[in-house]
Amino acid sequence: MTPAPLEPPSTGPVLLVVAKAPVPGLAKTRLGRVVGPDAAADVAAAALLDTLDAVQAARAVTGWPVVVAMTGEVASAARADDVRAALERTIVVPQRGDDFGERLAHAHADAGVHGRGTVQIGMDTPQVAPDDLVTAGNAVVEGRQVLGPADDGGWWLLGLPDPRRADALRDVPMSRDDTGELTRAALGDVELLRALCDVDEWPDAQSVASDLPGSRFAAAVDRSTTAGAGA
Template identity: 55%
Template structure:
């Protein structure tokens, strides 16, 4: 079954991404780590069976390697003042594909095509799927009808209870719970995730950051 694999992404511009890694990382180092995370995520998305990769992008892409990867995806602009609004609008924008959607971010570079395909097994669950994150948020949201993401509009994002509040917002839908993953917000998160995928761009980028080793 074909589905839309929606990636919410921010252009890896120094000072605008992964600011919680600074310090110990510099803004430039944090942007390099973010770019590696995005590239690993896009690799997984592009190799996921049945997936139509769509990237909802914020910012202007300045890196050639990121531009090349995005050229293989459908790219739409993010719209809205808050992250919750941008999520709602992105899901509404891809509703035209008339497919179920699995939405992820660029902060879980450890995802694999097999994992994403499994999470998007829409034939095995009802209306929604939710993958909680270790920090209390969530890393993946599946919806049979993308327009039902409208329930996210009033969910506070980037909080320790965002995952629980999102699950509450999905009340009334049959929700399949997905594996819990750690996303990358802090240097400790980055080290833990890199250890899971030692051969990845993300792990290599982290090893190249001198500040992390101090």
């Protein structure tokens, strides 16, 4: 994949998506235990594509650049052509680091050169709205740190006026029910956004899909359900 051409640094924050190629057997493995690896990868691809749509809608309003910190082989992914086409509208950087906290810190640093501050999300909240990103970005412009808490105790968005502050994530245990609390303690003063549900388990996927009629994500979950998943 050829990264998008570099642009002059933005006067606003960077919209940063930390993503994993939705490869069967490697993506959404907890969903895969219920629906099978191919269906889980399809759901993951739909989540990524819907997330990138929301990010591009926020970009259309604000002009803020979009950076995707990517890991995995897109060529082997579900919906590879669609994912590749969506990524061509972004600046793609590889993830770096040995664990998730380190990869997040590097992703903020790598994205931060393209703007003033970072607004980072993952691909587990396809229900994110462009307004969520604009609200977070405006707070970052005003010098405020922002955190979007997740229902499971983690977080789904992190906005930093100074991307170097993401170094604090290196010492925060990830994927725990106290990750959000520990992240807040590591960063200091943060402004909280609305809570969202991360899609990690099959009931999460069904719940989020019910709130997203007409989306790729809802269609992918419906296909898996119709095929007998979650029965």
